[in-house]
Amino acid sequence: MYEQHILNDSGTLRQIEEALLATYFKNYDQDFLQTETGQEDIKANVFRRYNNALAHVVPWVARQIDLRGKTLVEIGSGTGSSTAAFAHFVEKIDGYDIDAQALAGAQARLEVMGLNNVALHLVAAEQLVATLRENHPNGADIVLLFAVLEHQTIRERHETLQLCWQLLNPDGLLVVTETPNLLCYTDLHTSELPFLHLLPSELYVRYADRSLREGFGKGFASLDSMPTEQLDRTIMRWGRGVSFHDFELAIGKEHGKYLVANGFEPEILTWFDVSLEEELLRHYFLTKKLDVPLAFSRVVLNVIYKKSERLLPEPELASAPESIFVADKYLLREQNFVINRLNEQLTAAEKHLNEVLASKRWRIGNLIAAPYRKLKALLS
Structure with a gap:
């Protein structure tokens, strides 16, 4: 059912790419777009995010x-990647964004793909909550936050989560997906540096130029003298992680009781495999007996909350894979990997060697060299 909508037609892909280059990427540094990173960014927006949403997120929600x-x-x-993926299956989508060029690209994508059940809305960040309240007096069955919370300020994030929870119809779903976890060691989402996302903003800005990500670190050099609030906003727009604290403050202390999916489902595991550092974080949660859902031990957060007038029964969530966090086991796995590679080599x-020994050239050479070897043996 999902596979038939995967984007792989070269003509359609070319139309979407041309549309995004003329809209979303219009004001990008054209030299950057020619770099390897720039080309990967184009591919991600043209088809990779859409195909990932279609292959992993849609069936996970379904x-x-x-x-x-x-x-x-x-x-x-x-630019409408996840929007288009869900538009094949739901009755109606209202999509909101603060970026006019991104929405123009999304509209062009939808037209190319022949999807007409989506309404797109440009909204200022500070007007988002009021606009959602006004536009959806009858609520919604699903609210989707796909790689977005990490780009909001703390206040925006909490107001958004609170309103999303209020907007949901009974038994509706709040879906938060592909969102980096603030509690992990490495900032894989933005700077690709260890611990940078955990640092105070001023230290973050001063250290950012160590990042090898094209177009990232250099841009912070001129921000050193900015007020802290402005620094925070700039960093957040690039993307900073989210943690269980946000959900607890926005939804309530018992937010875990409403969880129906935690990111250990097969649809998500085939997208984001379990890494060593999140196994270490999971071990810490369990050892310290923290009252925190294990969903928040993952490097990338993928969670679904179900709206209910009462606390749900203890949810039957997917189990985390068997942990290999113990150092000896992890080192053994690494050693086995090296041994296997050496065995393959x-x-x-x-x-x-066997091919050489069996070759005609080697046999002839061996026959020619035989008298000389005998002579050498006699002389020695």
Whole structure:
């Protein structure tokens, strides 16, 4: 059902790319777009995010709710990747974003793909909550936050989560996906540096030029003298992680009782495999007996909350894979990996040697060299 909508037609891909280059990427540094990073950014916006949403997020959500006939509100719809993926299956989508060029790209994508059940809305960040309240007096069945919370300020983030929870119809779903976890060691989302996202803003800005990510670090050099509040906003717009604290403050202390998906489902595990550092964080949660859902031990957060007038029964969430966090086990796995590679190289070398020994050239050379070897033996 999902596979038939995967984007792989070269003509359609070319039309979407041309549309995004003329809209979303219009004011980008054209030299940057020619770099490897720039080309990857284009591919991500043209088809990778859409295909990932279609292959992983849509079936993951469909496991919790029948998408047919449902209304969906997407906050931070961007260039329409996840919007288009869900538009194949729900009745109507309202997408909101603060970036006019991104929305222009999204509209062009939808037209190319022939999707007409989406309404896109340009809204200022400070007007988002009021606009959502005004536009959706009858609520929504699903609210989708796809890679968006990390780009909001703390106040925006909490107001958004609170309103999303209020907007949901009974048994509706709040879906938060592809969102970096603030509690992990490495800032994989933005700077690709260890611990940078955990630092105070002034220290963050001064250290940012160590990042090798093109177009990132150099831009912070001139911001050193900015007021802290302005620094915070600039950093947040680039993207800073989210943690369980945000959900607890926005939804309530018992937010975990409403969780129906925690990111350990097969649809998500095939997208984001379990890493060593999140196993360490999970071990810490368990050892310290923290009252925190294990969903928040993952490097990338993918969670679904189900709206209910009462606390749900203890949810039957997917189990985390068996932990290998113990150092000896982890080192053993690494050692086995090296041993396996060496065995593969040895097998390849033996195969090559056998091929040489069996070759006609080697046999002839061996016959020619035989008298000389005998003579050398006699002389020695």
